[in-house]
Amino acid sequence: MAEPTRIAPPAGPPDPPPPADLPPPDFIRAIEDRFPGAVQKLSYWVGDWTIVLDAGRLVDVATYLRDAPGALFTFCSDVTASDWPPRPKRFDVVYSLYSIPLRHRVRLKVQAGDGDAVPTVTRVWPSANWLEREVFDLFGIVFAGHPDLRRILMPDDWQGHPQRKDYPLEGPGELLIEDPVEWLKLRQADIE
Amino acid sequence: MLEAIVFYTLAVFTLGFGVLVITARNTVHSVLFLVANFLCVAVLYVALAAEFLAVIQVLVYAGGIVVLYLFVVMLVNLKAIPEAQLDPARRSRLGFAIAAALLVEVSAILVYAGQRAGPAAPAAVDTPARGNTELVGWLLYTDFLIPFELASVLLLVAMIGAILLARREA
């Protein structure tokens, strides 16, 4: 196994800003105009635009991006997250959008702390349903207003959220083997 | 001699299965005993040289109607008896009433049959039909034409009624 050569965990995604000579696409400027303050940061890397949004404005911006004639992001490719434990708001929820008529992509990003609820986008893109469930399952990020927020890949009574960086790759196995009673208590407590 | 043995054996079986039909705890078993009962009756018909009737008995009763009973029994949960039927007094009263009606009916038939001189069978001798099936057909379409047609109209009405009842509100 390749042991990660990480010395200190990075405190957040690089998200480099766009080069000065590259103007952002029109729909991004339109968002900045229509929803002042919603865009916290704008980033460009190897051809991908990323908009870091304020979580409270997410649904409004998403709806706008879906319907605005210059954006038409009707297809929500992916919803996922990444975990940056040293940061106070440790999670990034990442939405990869694609516009079928206009053939362009954009990524939205929302930051969330442990226990913070992120508004669901299932009403904007029904396809986010299972994807958000997966993020909830593997990261423990709660999506407020989600119609069916249950675990999806892990068993229903699973402890912890495996994709978090502080979750060991081997799973909870060690505690189970060393002290099954403790482990069982932990499980019971969480079920209740 | 042989015929007598066959008849009494079958009679015992028929009645035995009949009793089992009403005493079986499990409804499906009860229906199965009913089938066995019908099959025994069919064999009795064969012993009486009424093959057509025997086959029709199997085809219509055992193969058709009881299958539908079985359907109903399997689909509808009959284990829970409705409250009203649990009242023992009501059950025995109803039972007595039905039994009395049946007794009156049977005795009436016996008395009436005793009074009538000779069976209707000789009439059939004149028919041009040979064999069992042909005889049944001949009688149905000559002597018993009106009852036969009435029965078919009744069945038609019942069928239309059933379709109307089963049709869901559009």
Added chain:
Amino acid sequence: MLETYLVPLLKIVVLLNAVLVAVTYMVLLERKVIAWVQVRLGPMRVGPHGVLQPIADAIKLLLKEDITPARADRWVFTLAPIVSMVPALIAFAVIPFDSAITLFGYPITMYVADINVGLLYIVATTSISVYGIILAGYASNSKFPLLAGLRASAQLISYEVAITMMLVSLVVMAGTLSMVGIVRAQLEAGMWYVFVQPVAFVILFIGGLAETNRAPFDLPEAEQELTGGFHTEYSGMRFALFFLAEYANMIVVSAVATTLFLGGWLRPFPNVGALAFLDLVPGWIWFLGKTFVFLYVFIWIRATLPRYRYDQLMRLGWKVLIPLAIANLVVTGLLKVLL
């Protein structure tokens, strides 16, 4: 005494054994034919070209553990395979393989019984065989078999109506219900009934596929939907009985279709004198040959066609076949009266 009891008894013994062997070899035939259709070889290991495969299968099934599910209805569970096997076997009693052959100086009729309601007898026995499937579905105490049992019974009842309706028009043609009588009527008419009653033939063929739960109507045992159907919970020889019953039913349907439409033991074109040399082939060989063709087509269809859906099957039965059978009956009756 000898004539009334011993000869029929011997016939029954011979026929029963012949049918059982034929049924086991039907399984091999099916596997082989389907394998050839699918560019495979089929069973090749047991005996040359796998000819002993059915025997190996039978031994394997006999040695298998006989499992009864814990909460099954024990009596009914045991009864169900028997109930489905017996009607399939007793139906053979009235099927005429040939008129009569001479054996050791005795003329011997090639059928167990020629009762004057032969055709109805066969319909009645097949109507009983539906119990095997329903009871198996019910007694297993499992949802998939129950669903399959319901499907099967609905299917059998619907198609029985169509087949019976169709048979009536045939009886009108022949003027008798006796199986031997129907073949004789075809001889007198000088023509197989398939040429006179093509619609009825098609109805019988489709209905026969449905009655025997064969593809494309094999819904009660649709593996892909019901994980095997009404016999999911059965194992060992009880399971084998269901299978054998299916194949026995196939043979019955083929034999009945041969008798009713292909002139039974008659040679092709019984009225054409120029073909008289065909009579050199014994009648029972004609009969078996025609039956075999039917069986082959059954298997061929299974290898070719997808499966109908339950509602489509019912629609075909009630909205196409039954009206067609009734129309056929009306036309036959009118022609019979007018001509």
Added chain:
Amino acid sequence: MFDTNELVINMGPQHPSTHGVLRVVLRLDGERVIDANVVIGYLHRGIEKLCEYRDWGQIVLITDRMDYIAAASNNLGYCETVEKLMSLEVPPRARYIRTILAELQRIASHCLWLGTHAMDIGAMTVFLYAFRERELILDLFEDYCGARLTYNAMRIGGLPLDIPPRWDAKVRAFCDILDEKVNEYEELLTHNRIWLERTRRVGVISGEEAVAIGLSGPALRGSGVARDIRKDEPYAAYADFEFDVPLGSDGDTYDRYLVRLEEFRQSTRIIRQALDGLPEGPIIGKVPRLIKPPAGETYHAIESPKGELGYFIVSDGKSNVPYRFRVRPPSFCNLQALPRLVKGHLVADVVALIGSIDIVLGEVDR
């Protein structure tokens, strides 16, 4: 008076038609499906987590195990994502061979789909016919890289191997065989009345709804939405070839079937063009010995046989493993549409629809 209970049946995880360990809990009224609850996760191996502990080169091997029906497509998607992250140039010969492999893989995947889909509807002969052709593709892959299922056929920056001698002739011969065999499949199914009745107007979904619910690949094109990543965002060498994107009109199971069958023909068309124009040159670009992409993140999608296969990879620029490795599995997103598709249909249609959206549980659960 009568108590008409709804029947709840549990289809799977052990069931012949769920293509693996899918479990569908169906609520039935008679045989009609009122509601379906899809339960997945039985094959969850934590591949995303695992990949955050494997170095960049090793991950190619793990991607084989996701959609094991189309392992080379997974390899391709992953390698291209890392190449995008590192801004690596892939030599044209490698891009052409990658395209050929990906298209062969598409044919193999569609063969398996056709066989199992037809089998679900009861046409068992098609199953063996389709597997016969798939076998030929496995032989071609075996000739190329020695493996028949999990190929590990690509490397970041190019390919590990050049094509063996006379391989291109074999591929051409295969394309000729396949074109003929596709006609054979069509003969067995396309105009078959029973097939039509079983697939037409079953699981109809409109284009807008299909987009909203996240369908991609042939399942989306069956609803008439012209979206094929090979055309819209060309990757590998697809920009150099001419091919059509078949579209359905009604969005039913039959249209999805027709779309995939036509894709067989388009795939052989692409393969032939790629073989004709196969450039000479190196098969791997200038790849550093130690692969360590600069800090950054990207999402890159390819058109896998099942739909949009996307990789979202975050590199922190310091370690030899990805910081975050995310797969956007097409099967997972397409499976999401199953409850919507089966509602109101019969149990028999459920298996037809599971087959129609073409899922691989290895990819759904990862």
